[in-house]
């Protein structure tokens with residue numbers, strides 16, 4: 001799918017009708033938009049401290065984890081997989 005530089009991964013998903021949970025509205029206050037970056041991490045903005053802190057409480061956290069509402073596409077392309085959190 002096509003995306004514009006400067007868009008967050010959440011923006012891209014929503015613009016293309018893909019379901020990416022975003023319980024806090026993209027304010028880095030939940031982890032429902034947790035994704036794993038499979039390729040192209042260097043095409044995204046670097047995570048800021050607030051995102052790193054928030055991700056520390058995410059389930060299935062990996063070194064490639066990002067929050068879709070915080071990762072901004074800077075150039076090129078990225079391959080992303082949504083991490084579904086367990087619901088209780």
Ligand code: FES
Pocket residue numbers: 021022023024025026027028029030031032033067068069070
């Ligand atoms: S939507 Fe809540 S942290 Fe991204």
